[in-house]
Every structure is written in structure tokens, then in C-alpha cells.
Amino acid sequence: MSESSNPNEPAARAAATARRSDRSPWNWLLLIPVVLPLLTFVYNRETPRLLGFPFFFWFQLLFTLLAAAVTALVFLLTKPRS
Amino acid sequence: MQVHATELTITIVVFALVSALGFVATRWRRAEPLHTLDQWALAGRGFRSWISWFVVGGDLYTAYTYVAVPALLFGSGAIGFYALPYVAIEYPLVFLLMIRLWSVCKTHGYVTPADFVRGRFGSPTLALAVAITGIVATMPYIALNLLGIQAVFTTIGVSGHWPLVIAFAVLAAFTYRSGVRAPALISFVKDILVYVVIGVAIIYIPMRLGGWTHIFDSYNAHFEAAPPHTATLLTSANQYQYITLALGSAFAIFLYPHSVTGVLTTKNRAVVKRTLAGLPIYSFVLGLIALFGVMAIAAGTKPLTGANGKPDTNTVVPNMFENIFPHWFTGLAFGMIVIGALVPAAFMSIAAANLFTRNIYKEYLRRGASAREETEVSKIASLVVKAGALLFILLIDPQFSIDLQLLGGAIILQTLPSVFIGLYTAWLHRGALIAGWVAGIATSIWTFYLTPNTALKQPHWGGTAFALSHLGMHTEVQLYIGFIGVVVNLVVAFAGTALLKLLKVRGGTDQTAPPDYFTDVADKEERPLEPELAA
Numbered sequence: 294m295s296e297s298s299n300p301n302e303p304a305a306r307a308a309a310t311a312r313r314s315d316r317s318p319w320n321w322l323l324l325i326p327v328v329l330p331l332l333t334f335v336y337n338r339e340t341p342r343l344l345g346f347p348f349f350f351w352f353q354l355l356f357t358l359l360a361a362a363v364t365a366l367v368f369l370l371t372k373p374r375s
Numbered sequence: 376m377q378v379h380a381t382e383l384t385i386t387i388v389v390f391a392l393v394s395a396l397g398f399v400a401t402r403w404r405r406a407e408p409l410h411t412l413d414q415w416a417l418a419g420r421g422f423r424s425w426i427s428w429f430v431v432g433g434d435l436y437t438a439y440t441y442v443a444v445p446a447l448l449f450g451s452g453a454i455g456f457y458a459l460p461y462v463a464i465e466y467p468l469v470f471l472l473m474i475r476l477w478s479v480c481k482t483h484g485y486v487t488p489a490d491f492v493r494g495r496f497g498s499p500t501l502a503l504a505v506a507i508t509g510i511v512a513t514m515p516y517i518a519l520n521l522l523g524i525q526a527v528f529t530t531i532g533v534s535g536h537w538p539l540v541i542a543f544a545v546l547a548a549f550t551y552r553s554g555v556r557a558p559a560l561i562s563f564v565k566d567i568l569v570y571v572v573i574g575v576a577i578i579y580i581p582m583r584l585g586g587w588t589h590i591f592d593s594y595n596a597h598f599e600a601a602p603p604h605t606a607t608l609l610t611s612a613n614q615y616q617y618i619t620l621a622l623g624s625a626f627a628i629f630l631y632p633h634s635v636t637g638v639l640t641t642k643n644r645a646v647v648k649r650t651l652a653g654l655p656i657y658s659f660v661l662g663l664i665a666l667f668g669v670m671a672i673a674a675g676t677k678p679l680t681g682a683n684g685k686p687d688t689n690t691v692v693p694n695m696f697e698n699i700f701p702h703w704f705t706g707l708a709f710g711m712i713v714i715g716a717l718v719p720a721a722f723m724s725i726a727a728a729n730l731f732t733r734n735i736y737k738e739y740l741r742r743g744a745s746a747r748e749e750t751e752v753s754k755i756a757s758l759v760v761k762a763g764a765l766l767f768i769l770l771i772d773p774q775f776s777i778d779l780q781l782l783g784g785a786i787i788l789q790t791l792p793s794v795f796i797g798l799y800t801a802w803l804h805r806g807a808l809i810a811g812w813v814a815g816i817a818t819s820i821w822t823f824y825l826t827p828n829t830a831l832k833q834p835h836w837g838g839t840a841f842a843l844s845h846l847g848m849h850t851e852v853q854l855y856i857g858f859i860g861v862v863v864n865l866v867v868a869f870a871g872t873a874l875l876k877l878l879k880v881r882g883g884t885d886q887t888a889p890p891d892y893f894t895d896v897a898d899k900e901e902r903p904l905e906p907e908l909a910a
Contacts, residue, residue, distance in 0.1 A: 315475070326467045330463050331464070331618045333617060337608055337614065344587055345587025347591055347607040347608075349456070350607070354663075356464075357659040361659075364470055
């Protein structure tokens with residue numbers, strides 16, 4: 294494949310690239326929505342029920358919302374200040 | 376069997392509407408002709424936040440998922456819900472990986488994951504391995520989406536394969552013409568239809584069936600007779616299978632070439648991040664869709680007989696819809712499933728075609744191929760891929776496609792060391808990565824072979840849950856075959872690298888530099904769509 298080097302590329306790129314790192318302690322927050330759904334002993338139970346849903350089902354449905362919330366939070370907290 | 380005319384008509388109208396969109400899409404957000412892969416296959420790498428959320432969501436959540444996940448809960452109980460932790464963890468899991476992948480692909484003009492591997496490890500052979508894995512894993516995935524369409528037409532009462540042939544011919548035509556813009560534009564219709572249909576069904580069906588408490592009680596009662604004697608809990612035998620399936624699948628999904636294609640259509644890193652943060656909303660909806668399998672038990676729905684003469688649990692959800700809803704609404708739901716098959720199938724065929732063009736054709740057949748020739752080859756390859764998937768369904772027992780897709784998830788996972796670890800370090804040796812890939816795939820196939828198929832009462836090729844007792848261990852624990860494969864793969868790759876470095880065997884040259892992994896493009900640009908790629 295060709296390493297297509299574009300003549301007008303470097304200047305625009307350098308300007309647009311604010312920081313050369315993704316490092317941030319906030320990234321560790323991402324572990325929460327990844328690890329929690331893997332701990333079956335936390336949610337492998339029948340009760341308490343919610344609106345008729347066994348715990349196993351309603352609690353796991355919340356993991357999707359947790360994933361959205363934490364991922365959005367990390368995005369906001371690690372946003373480069375412009 | 377009687378044909379349901381209203382449902383058929385509405386399904387056809389929805390299909391005709393999105394097909395028209397597919398053809399019109401060739402002009403959508405276009406600043407230049409579709410003569411480069413960046414334009415045809417990646418829509419100029421220019422999609423912004425809202426659009427990309429629809430596009431990547433439309434790309435990842437397939438019709439097969441919509442019918443197969445509830446079918447799994449219908450047939451197997453709680454273990455089938457593994458899809459939920461899978462789709463919940465996938466986005467935070469790949470959040471940091473995908474922005475690096477986006478940047479390095481933008482910097483070097485990479486179109487496929489194999490392009491990246493070639494540049495990172497300086498090995499066309501390793502890239503070929505990644506490309507072939509991608510094509511082999513994607514083909515049965517496309518075929519399964521056809522099964523989703525088939526389940527709808529079986530339920531409507533239309534037998535035979537001609538609806539599939541027509542649907543795929545039209546799909547092939549507009550994908551050829553408009554490239555990735557076609558499924559991208561259709562995703563809007565698909566996703567809005569999904570949200571409307573599911574939103575109504577998730578409220579209405581439980582009301583009709585007597586509430587959630589009754590639904591889950593019936594569900595549990597149904598599974599009480601046979602082991603594991605419960606449908607709402609995992610057992611000590613299957614909970615490791617549950618975790619390893621969820622984790623393995625979450626890593627695998629973003630190794631599939633069509634997911635990478637979806638990510639690369641976005642404009643910049645912030646768009647990638649916002650999209651990944653928003654996608655769990657789709658996961659929540661998938662969780663609700665999974666519950667249709669639970670409702671179907673309470674509703675007393677029976678699976679219809681499929682094309683191969685056996686009961687097809689994939690018809691459970693369409694059949695329940697038909698029994699409960701008025702015909703026009705069922706027609707809308709069926710239309711949703713059909714589009715839900717077409718959008719990902721288009722993405723997948725484009726992604727598989729790009730792998731062929733970039734990593735096989737251009738690498739081994741015609742080194743000097745121009746950008747325009749690449750695009751022409753990809754367009755034709757996308758037709759071949761779709762025709763191949765169709766033949767899969769027409770000529771071979773659909774069970775083979777199902778098995779192959781299960782295996783496909785496990786084998787695509789074997790590209791993890793090259794692609795995901797490769798995003799962070801070039802330390803691994805190309806030779807060791809190839810050895811690890813071979814070992815991982817061999818392990819996956821071997822464990823898949825050893826597992827008996829209890830549903831079809833066959834001694835082999837029984838699925839993705841490998842019982843450790845096969846290895847002589849005194850335990851009832853089962854693990855996902857892809858997970859076992861990737862562990863073997865990683866051990867071989869790391870040990871092999873250490874050995875090769877000790878023996879001073881020359882590794883490949885890394886063509887990427889550390890800053891390449893942070894390249895970004897400003898949100899607001901005066902230029903309409905990446906004119907620098909016009910050449």
C-alpha cells in the first residue's frame with residue numbers, strides 16, 4: 294500500500310493535534326463499566342425484583358446506561374482545553 | 376400456508392423506500408467523485424457526531440442479532456443474556472484503542488485493520504493472515520443476516536428463496552453504486568424504525584401477556600423441568616462461559632473489519648469518542664429486544680419450521696409479533712428486520728472487499744494499482760462477497776452458517792495481538808504473531824470440534840462452550856472457545872517473541888511513529904471534505 298504523503302497535510306495536522314498523549318488518570322474510570330458486568334456473583338440472584346424483573350435482568354440492563362455515563366464522563370474530563 | 380398480504384405489502388414498501396435511498400445516497404455529502412476507497416468505502420472520513428452514531432449503530436446491530444439473541448433466551452434461558460454484558464462492556468473496553476486506531480489510519484491512509492498490521496509490523500504475510508481471518512469471519516456473518524430476512528418471509532408465508540435473491544440483488548446494486556454512503560443513509564431509517572417498533576412492543580406485549588411478574592414466572596416454570604432448572608439464574612457450570620463469552624465477544628466485535636470501517640468513516644477523534652459514549656443506548660435497546668425471547672415463552676409462541684425442515688427458533692420473535700399485533704404494525708416490524716439485515720450486510724461486504732483489494736490484490740496481484748483501480752476492484756469484490764454469502768444459504772444447510780459464524784467470532788479474536796496490542800507496541804515479533812495466530816485458530820477449531828452438539832444430538836462441532844473436563848479436569852466449568860484460543864495465542868506470541876529476539880531474528884520495520892497515534896482533525900474546517908485525498 295502506498296504511504297500517501299500529502300503535500301498540504303503536515304501543517305494542518307500539526308495545528309489540529311493539540312496534545313500528543315491520551316494519558317489521564319480519569320481513564321481508569323473506564324474499568325468500572327468493564328469489570329462490573331463480569332462479576333456474575335454480584336448479579337446472579339433472583340431478588341430484589343423490580344417491576345416484576347428478577348434482579349439478574351434489571352441490574353444487567355443498567356450496565357448499558359452505566360457504560361454510556363462513564364464513557365461520556367471520561368470523554369468530558371479528558372477533553373483538551375481549547 | 377397462507378400469505379399475509381398486508382404484512383408482505385408493508386415490508387415491500389419499506390424495502391423499496393430504503394432501496395431508493397440507497398441509490399440516491401451516492402450524492403450525499405459528496406465533494407468529489409467516488410473514485411477512491413476513501414470516498415467509496417469510507418465516505419471521505421467525514422461523518423460527524425450525530426450521523427456517526429446512527430451509522431456505527433446501524434453497522435453493528437444486525438437483524439440476526441434482533442432475532443437470534445431473543446431466540447437464545449427462548450431456547451437456553453439465562454445464559455442467552457450474555458449478549459447484554461457483552462454489548463455493555465464493549466465501548467468502554469475499546470474507547471482508548473479506537474482513538475489510536477483512528478489516528479494511525481488517518482495518518483497513513485489505512486483502510487483496513489490489515490493495512491495497519493502491515494505498516495506496524497512490516498509484514499505483508501501477517502497482514503494477509505489478518506485479512507483472510509477478516510474475510511472468513513465476515514462471510515458467514517453476512518449469510519446469517521440473510522437468515523434473518525428468511526425468518527421474516529417464512530413467517531409471512533412466502534416460501535422459497537426468491538425474496539432473498541431479490542433483496543440481495545438490489546442491495547448489491549446500490550452498494551456498488553453508492554459505497555458506504557448507502558448503508559450510512561439507510562441507517563437513519565433503520566434505527567428510527569427500530570426505536571419506534573421496539574418502544575411500542577416493549578410496552579404493549581407485556582400488557583397483553585399480564586405483566587412482567589407473570590412473564591418471568593412463566594419463563595422460570597418452563598425451564599424448571601430440565602437442567603439447569605432455572606431460566607433466571609446462571610449455574611456454577613455456565614457462569615464462566617457467560618463471562619468469557621461476554622468478554623471475548625466484546626473484544627472480537629471491534630476486530631471485525633466492518634466495525635473498523637464504521638469507525639474510520641468518522642471525522643475526528645472527538646467524534647469517535649462521542650459515538651462510543653452514545654452507542655450503549657443501542658445496547659440498552661438490544662437488552663430489551665432480548666427480552667422478547669422471555670415473552671415468547673409466556674405467550675406460548677412456537678417456532679415455525681425453517682427451510683431445512685427443522686423448527687427454526689429464529690422465527691419465534693416474528694411469529695410472536697404476528698400473533699399479537701395488527702398486520703400493519705407487524706409489517707413495519709418485519710420491514711425493520713429486513714433493513715436491519717441489509718445495512719450491516721452492506722458494511723460487511725464493503726469491509727471484506729477492501730481486505731481483498733488492499734491486502735491481497737494490491738499486495739500480491741498488482742502492486743502498482745492506482746486509487747481508481749483499487750476502488751473498481753473493491754466494488755466488484757463487494758458483489759462477489761454478497762453472491763458468496765447468498766450461495767452459502769442457498770446451497771448449504773443454514774446450520775453450517777450458524778456454526779461458522781460462532782467459530783468466526785472465535786477466530787477473529789485471534790487477530791487481537793496483532794491489532795489491539797499492536798496499537799500500543801511494536802515489541803511483538805511478526806513471526807511470533809503469525810505462530811500465535813495459527814495456534815489460536817487451531818485451538819479454537821479443535822475445542823469447537825470436541826464440543827458435542829446437544830441440540831442436534833451430534834457428537835461434534837457443538838458450539839462455543841468448551842467443557843474443561845475434556846482436558847481431564849474434574850470440573851463442570853465451561854469456557855468460551857475463542858477465549859481459550861486467544862490465551863494460547865498470547866502465550867505463543869509473547870514466548871515466541873522472546874525466543875526470536877534471543878536468537879536475534881530480524882523483525883519487521885515499523886512504519887508508524889509514536890505521534891501518528893494522536894493525529895487529529897479540527898472539528899470546524901473551512902474545507903468541505905478532505906480535499907487532500909483527491910489525488
